[in-house]
Each structure stands twice: as structure tokens, then as C-alpha cells.
Amino acid sequence: MSKYVFYFLMPVLVPLMVLTLPDSWKRTKRKRTLLAVYGAAAVLSFTAMISAAGFVRGTVERLVLDYGALFFFTVTVSAIVVSLLRYLLAYICIQLHAWSAVETLHSNRGYAVAVALCAAFILGVGSSHFSGCRVMTYDVNLTDGTSEHPSQCTVALLSDIHLGAGAGDALVDRICAQTAELRPDLVCIDGDLVDMMTLQEDLDSFADKISRLSPKYGVIYVEGNHEKDSDLDCRAALEKRGILCLYDEAVVLKNGLAVAGRRDAHEVPVPEILSAVSVPEDAPAVVLSHRPSDLTEMSDHPYLVLCGHTHGYQIPIFGLINPYLSDLPYGYRAFGRMRAVTSAGAAAWGFRIKWPSYNEICLVRVVF
């Protein structure tokens, strides 16, 4: 998600959050003070988000992002969820003439406890989902069954690492160690490796670690939407360590499998990218496409399209819009002859909270 979205999202969220407070909170002095503290926290958090979008760097930037995550993605989301539930329950109780239940639903203490419990749940579970990295395995057959001696290639899909504020050193080490344990033939870094918060040392350190894995067919990188928020030269840092970067380019591996890498703009059709390395239209290929969009246009081809971008349904409430923004928000699906896998990402943007999705590495066993 671009930082510019947050410029618009936050001013909408702050009043929305204040509106969710019960009216009676605004009547007494003590409660007005509470409301002022609540509003100040909202404004501070909003400021923190904007600050983190480029005005401060390094540790301070990461601290304000963590603060923003705590406030907006626990307290705000909880307040909205609890308020919506309360209105819904009140409506049902009124229809049933259950007046004592309606009175209970108006209890401020009950509201505060429900918000606190909901926030604790999101924080606790969300942090635990973000602390590790699970492995999702997919078996994909790109042959039409007529091939007598099909080949197999195992691909480790790493997307949305968001080095720095997203994946810190500990998580990067875990991602690299788990990828090494899987012994893939090929490692694909599927975009959003860096964002506006990534420092050069984060990128260099990751490139050193991932290139040391030395899989049989190497490491391939494509860009995501967040790379344009960064001033870092990913191509230079990665190619220096022998990592192949594909910007609307393709390569044919030593095992004969073609791999195409799409730029985030999706301006060049995949068959055209593959034809540049003499891959026929009907040949199987792996396509690295950060965004899981424009998938249906490839349904006539025996491609495996590997995507990220959505972070599963990373953020409570906001993740619900994923299905309207992509062809495959998460998991595996066949589109005609084409197969696609969307990863929830090995880490995530900005907030170290992920729920209901998990950080994950996808291991795809491709038969071609």
C-alpha cells in the first residue's frame, strides 16, 4: 500500500474512531479528559505515520511505525469492530423487545472491556503470526499429460519481505534458514523486497545472506509496487551478489524451464517477454508477477504465475477488500491452462502484526 493512501486513510480513521465512542463519554470532565487523551493519541499516531513516510529514518522511524501499528491496528480496529457489533446486537435486541439487554449494551465499562479484549487479541495473535514463517507447499503440474518424461523443479517463493521495518535481522535470518532447509532448486523473490523504510545496509545484508544459499538454478528477483517508494538501487545490490533481476525479461534455466519476471506496471504481455528468449507461446513457464492481477489474460497458456502483494488478509478489516483488488487474494487457483499461487508474504509492510494470515514461504513443486 502506498504511503499516499495513508495520507488519506488516517484522517478518515481518526474521526471514525472518535465517533465510535459512546456519547456519554463526552459529558463528564473525567471522560472528556479520557477523550482528549484518546484524540491526542490518534493525532500523534497519525503524525507518526506521516513522519515514518519519509521524514525520519532508521530506529526512530521503526519506533513510530510500531506505535502506529499498536494504536491503529489494535485500538482503532477494535473500537470499530466492537461498535459495529454493538449496533448490530442493539438492533436485534430492540426487534426482540429485550430492553434490559439493550441497556447492558450501552454500558461504557462493557464497551471499554470489549475493546481492550479485542485489542489484546489482535496484538497477541497478530504478533505471534508475524514472529515466525510457516511453509506452504503446492504441487503444480504444467504438462497436459502427454509428456513421457516430465521434469520437476522446486521453487521457493519469497514475497513482500519489506526489509527493515517489515523484516528485521532476526526474521531475515529465519527466512533464509528455513529456505535453506527446504533445499529448493530455485529461489524467487517476488517483489516488495524494499520499501520507503529500507536502509542500504538492510538490503546489502539480505542480499549477502540469500545469495549464500546457492540453489541449483540460482535466485531470481522481480520488483513489486513498493520498490518505487525507495531510493535504493535493488538491481545493483542484488546483481553484485549474482542474483538475477528480471524487469519484463525472461530466462531459460539449465533444466529448460523458462522464467519470466513482470514489472509492476504489467505493461508488457507475458508471451512477448518470453518470446524475447525464444520461448514458444505454448511452452510451460514460471511467471513472477508481484500483483495477482491480470491473471485471466494468461489462461490460455501453461504458465505457473507466482504472486504476493496482498499479504494474505494481513490487516483486520482492511484485508477484506483484497478480493476486490486482485484475481487471487491468497492461495492456489487454476485459470484455464494457467495455474497461480499467491503468497501471504514472508513479512509485511510497516506493521509487525499479521492476522488472520501468517508470514509464509511457499514451496512450489512444479512438474513441466
Ligand SMILES: [Fe+2]
Ligand atoms: Fe507488500
